[in-house]
Amino acid sequence: MNKNDPYAALRYKEFNVFLLLRFVMVFGWSMQFIVIEWEVYSLTKSALSLGIVGLMEVIPAISMALFAGHIVDQNEKKGLLLKCILGFLLISFGLFLLTWPPFKSNYSSEEILYSIYFLVFLGGLVRAFLGPTIFSLLSLIVPKKVYSNAATWSSSVWQISSVLGPAFAGFSINLIGVHWSMCSVLGCSVFALIALSQISTKPILNPKIGEPIIQSLKEGIKFVYNNKTILGALSLDMVAVLFGGAVALLPIYAQDILKVGPEGFGFLRASPALGAFIIMFISAYVPLNKNAGMKLLFSIFAFGICIIIFGISTIFWLSVIALFLSGVVDGISVVIRQTILQLKTPDHMRGRVAAVNSIFVGSSNELGAFESGVAAKLMGTVSSVVFGGTMTLIIVLFTGFASPTFRKLDLQKDIDEHEK
16 A cells, blocks of 8 residues: 555545545534524524524533543444434434424424524534544544544545535525425435444454443543643634634624625535535645644634634625635644544543543534624624634634644654554
8 A cells, every 4th residue: 555645544445434424424413503503593683592502512512521432432333323323313303393384383483492402402412422432433444554544534524514514504594494404404314324334343442341430531531631732732723613613603694794695604604615625635635744733723823814804804705715714724723633633542542532522622613602602792793703713813822832842743753653
């Protein structure tokens, strides 16, 4: 096998199935979140209500994350993933009913709203287990010598699906409405179940089966805290997502500021997707492992600038370009972070490390949505977006100056060791 083969991981059949499964799940989940946001804002016309949607998912996702990591490390991964997909399917079916006009007509807007919040909360519980399970399963599908390449493809697919899903949701709402858009999400769940059947059952690599949960959780937290590379990468990305969560306010921009309606909303959502799509192919051919620390710092700094430009723009196409570039640099950040996690996490710790990652980064999307909603309520939509982008710049600059070790981070040595 060519050492610099950009398709090294893709030469393993199960990994291709894994990528398809991950794409469908993240696509459906992110699409569902945007459809919910649109429905909630249509019902309430409140930025704070949009923020609460994020909060309802982030509370269970964070509070259950460490416990979920322990469960994942103690159990077979395919069976756990099956349960996660079934849980997602049931939640999507509930939202499908709540957006069905004949069903909605029997209940008040307030009752529908609270029911949506409840189902989003249940979704947060499912997601607490989904992230660590998928992360752990990846390392069981490909050999260590292609971890870096697999991490690049996996994180790229995640990035693309996480922005393509919302983009498709925007167009779908315009073309077929909220209710039938939720039907598409249901279809994603069914497809994921079919894809999972093509992946074989994997062994449990944890030598400490039956370890007391408190001891297990302490070990996971201690590992992340002592590994400054992992801790630094997670902290930086969390800051960017938390304070740069302007996309949570896109329904407001589309409806009230740029006045472009659901069709324009779809273009706004599609812009980061295109940027991420380009990065997927570039990063496979041009690895980001050399000088990874500086590249990560630069990408998050550039992300903050893009968010500020988007926040102050009143020109639709300038907003689209800013979001496109935010997708490009965010894609770089995601690829580097996922490579760090795959290379520097031992097999028996993957569930717990991924759980900590979900607290730092995965759930910060929803927490960022809540922060953006609250900030928009307090200081106005535009000011809140600019504030978030500015805070991202300040923290990245502080991290860069305060941590010369992180600036000098280079992953190539780790990759060379795995390939021996």
